[in-house]
Amino acid sequence: MNEALLIAVVAAPVLGGLLIRVPGSPAGADRVNVLSASITAALALTASVIGALHGAGGLHGSWFVLDRAGAAFLAVIAVVGWCSAIVSPAYLAGQGKSMFTARRARAWYYTAFHLFWAALLALALVENLGVAWLLIEATTGASALLVAYTGSRNALEAGWKYLVLTTFGLALALLGILILFARLAPHGGSLATLDWQSIAHRAGALPQQSALFALVLILTGLAAKIGWAPVHNWLPDAHSEAPPPVSALLSAALLPTVMLIAWRVVLTLGTAVAGHLARDLMLAFGLASLAFAIPFLWRPMAWKRLLAYSSLEHMGILALGIGFASPLATIGVLVHLAGHALAKSLGFYTAMPLLGHEPSASRRAPRGLARLSAPVAAGVGVSLGTLSGLPPSPLFFSELLILAGGIAAGQPVIVALAAVLMALGFLGLAHTLIEALAGDARGHRWRAGRTVRLARRLTTGVSLGLLALSAVAYLLVGTGIGASLMGGLA
Amino acid sequence: MTGAVTWGLVAGSLAVLVVRRRSSAIVLVAAQSLMLGLYALTQHARTSTALAVAGAILIVKALLLPALLLVTVRRAPKARLIETEPPALARLTIALALALAVEQLIPRFGLTSAGVEHAAVGLLALGVLTAVVRRAVIFQALGFLTAENGIYLAGLSLPGGLPVFIELGLVFDLVAVVSVAAAFAAKIHEQLGSGDSSLLEALRE
Secondary structure, three states: OHHHHHHHHHHHHHHHHHHOOOOOOHHHHHHHHHHHHHHHHHHHHHHHHHHHHOOOOOEEOOOEEEOHHHHHHHHHHHHHHHHHHHHHHHHHHOOOOOOOOHHHHHHHHHHHHHHHHHHHHHHOOEOEHHHHHHHHHHHHHHHHHHHOOOOOHHHHHHHHHHHHHHHHHHHHHHHHHHHHHHHHOOOOOOHHHHEHHHHHHHHHHOOHHHHHHHHHHHHHHHHHHHOOOOOOOHHHHHHHHOOHHHHHHHHHHHHHHHHHHHHHHHHHHHHHOOOOHHHHHHHHHHHHHHHHHHHHHOOOOOHHHHHHHHHHHHHHHHHHHHHHOOHHHHHHHHHHHHHHHHHHHHHHHHHHHHHHHOHHHHOOOOOOHHHHOHHHHHHHHHHHHHHHOOOOOHHHHHHHHHHHHHHHOOOHHHHHHHHHHHHHHHHHHHHHHHHHHHOOOOOOOOOOOHHHHHHHHHHHHHHHHHHHHHHHHHHHOOOOHHHHHHHHHO | OOHHHHHHHHHHHHHHHHOOOHHHHHHHHHHHHHHHHHHHHHHHOOOOHHHHHHHHHHHHHHHHHHHHHHHHHHHOOOOOOOOOOOOHHHHHHHHHHHHHHHHHHOOOOOOOOHHHHHHHHHHHHHHHHHHHHOOEHHHHHHHHHHHHHHHHHHHHOOOOOOOHHHHHHHHHHHHHHHHHHHHHHHHHHHHHOOOEHHHOOOOOO
């Protein structure tokens, strides 16, 4: 029953992506997209509830594992994917140019979108490092086409950079996996050799030097896909040039999902290397990402590009939480993951009316939105307020939990550095928020068109979700859930 | 794996870094894949199903992917000399230094011989270098294929090879990624009138 449900979770978007080509009209494709997305999200959310309720060890099958942490990631991918799917028709209705021929553009967009989403859902479930690598590589092809969808020179540049950098990064990771395979099965192995459980059981017997070499290659390769500094060059370009629903899926679902794989690698292979080297690597990526991102959060910058640098900052915070590896930090990571996903997606969806009414916002920072459109200003305010960590947003609680988890893990110096960088990030984003809402407005008040109405509805829904998440963050502390989350992952 | 095969593979990668014509580089990478495929089929096909599958996949890959890139090159306007590239001698010097560094620095990691390990990591490094120093987008795609050949070389040298599922998944991903890269290359030519990737730098901060 459970296995059939999980197969359906992955198969539904694949089928949806193929069936979208059946209706000849754009309206028909839009309807199939919304129907398929709703079925997929319902199936994935059901599976994540089952996974969360099943206990610390989670559900295991021949190809899948659904532990509590995986269930949280699955739910986030489902919600962000569904939101992106339902706003896509409004985006496509207002989009003239495409790298595809006009007649086929919409079908290509939806097919690539649903295949990309299917790969992400499968990635949160797979029980095997080799298969996870194949799925990550599969996301690259589909998402690169989506990044370059508009066919503009900038979009082609962003898509090409994304394709090249992540593909080479993943080639490095594959070499690491191969080295791990060679050492785990010196006389020949099977696919099961790369199962998470198998790696965890045999890691202690691996030669130190080879394990370290494999670990560094795998984590560096995955870092290129996650967008951790210093291998993040594609991230600001791809997120700022992709269609807003795709940017949301990239930032709020792709990056964290690949990070889940990095997290499992650290927990399973980390015991094979001396000391806490695997966790130290995560801390190094985390601090580097924060340090690279902060200067950009202080600059006046185009809205989507600002959100992209904010993604770099938040992936850094998540890496720190994983590196601290304490129960408090682990709860912080999961709350941060969900809060970041909601707030960042809302930010990208708000870019649709923003760019529609003020195309120059693709090149310069928005200003005076409160006077131009109350719903768009509310969307920007909720998104940026949350991303800056303003209380009572869930990211305020999650950042506190991660820092407290760092102190509990005996890392006061890293915590102090991270706290300073987070405070600087908060000040930079708070300044941008004030300018965006209350700065001098350019032009006249905007009409409440389709995308503005959509932004209003999404802002209401996301705000409620964020408040609920803050309450969950408050209630989870001291319940022992953090320890069980880590146990399930390992 | 014989020394002649590994030397042949590395020499092919060095040549890709030096040759001027895109079609010559495509043929070199195709020959490299073909050499790997034939080696797997002739040496291991009777003893290991995984290696036989790997060999067959490599031969298909050696024919299919370069053909795709050749079609892209044929459709694109005639390539102009890309002036932002370092000269061929400089490229070769950097490549030889990199190969030497790999030979000196890479530790043993469990393949049948140190030579194969160095050649596999060397091909991966030369593939990355090709993408960095050759500015034509087609060369960057070829750099990826060279790097993948390094991975295949390592896979063929594992006892029993890589699991068949991974082999098949790998070739599926490879075809998808190279097809997307070919589509990008065609669009970039259409937009810029050139395949020079150094012209794609408008988004820098």
